[in-house]
Amino acid sequence: MDASASVGPVLFLNVTHLSVGAGARIGPFSVVRDMRLVHLGVNARLGQWNWISSAPAFWQADASGQLHIQEGASVTSRHYLDCSGGISIGEFATVAGVRSTFISHGIDLSKNIQRCAPIAVGAFSIVGSNTKVVPGAHVPHHSLVAMGAVVAAGLEQAYGLYAGSPARLRKNLDQDSAYFTRTTARVSVSDGTVPPA
Numbered sequence: 778m779d780a781s782a783s784v785g786p787v788l789f790l791n792v793t794h795l796s797v798g799a800g801a802r803i804g805p806f807s808v809v810r811d812m813r814l815v816h817l818g819v820n821a822r823l824g825q826w827n828w829i830s831s832a833p834a835f836w837q838a839d840a841s842g843q844l845h846i847q848e849g850a851s852v853t854s855r856h857y858l859d860c861s862g863g864i865s866i867g868e869f870a871t872v873a874g875v876r877s878t879f880i881s882h883g884i885d886l887s888k889n890i891q892r893c894a895p896i897a898v899g900a901f902s903i904v905g906s907n908t909k910v911v912p913g914a915h916v917p918h919h920s921l922v923a924m925g926a927v928v929a930a931g932l933e934q935a936y937g938l939y940a941g942s943p944a945r946l947r948k949n950l951d952q953d954s955a956y957f958t959r960t961t962a963r964v965s966v967s968d969g970t971v972p973p974a
Contacts, residue, residue, distance in 0.1 A: 851872070852871075
């Protein structure tokens with residue numbers, strides 16, 4: 778762990794490897810259990826009161842039991858991340874608000890077995906509060922998923938606003954939006970100042 782990084786207090790149970798980059802921060806009171814790898818890139822953020830876990834039975838799959846929060850990306854507070862199939866949050870992306878649920882495994886009804894599939898949130902995207910993300914889902918880079926959406930497989934277009942259950946493309950977004958072109962991890966508050974770390 779880099780000396781400029783900050784962790785905890787956090788409950789880690791059966792976590793094989795933790796990698797925390799320069800300037801990265803893991804907020805207090807999260808629970809991280811049964812994980813092969815938790816990786817935070819440079820200046821990445823994992824807020825407080827998150828629950829992150831995986832089912833070790835799936836660990837034979839390549840990405841299973843792994844959480845990657847890339848450079849400048851942020852998972853805010855009070856989210857549930859099932860990393861059985863693996864979850865990747867792209868550079869400068871934000872899992873915003875509270876109570877979003879990422880589930881990367883489930884039951885295959887036709888075969889009566891449990892399967893896992895990775896979830897990916899593309900770079901510079903925002904996933905709004907209380908969003909549900911299913912196994913194998915992918916949020917395109919430079920996209921916005923509206924609050925309360927249910928994200929399944931099939932989202933493809935970048936610079937799109939996705940909403941609904943299931944989430945569908947609702948409109949195109951301005952490619953020159955400041956959020957999509959920023960070079961710092963933190964997002965300024967309305968008066969133009971940057972909140973304290």
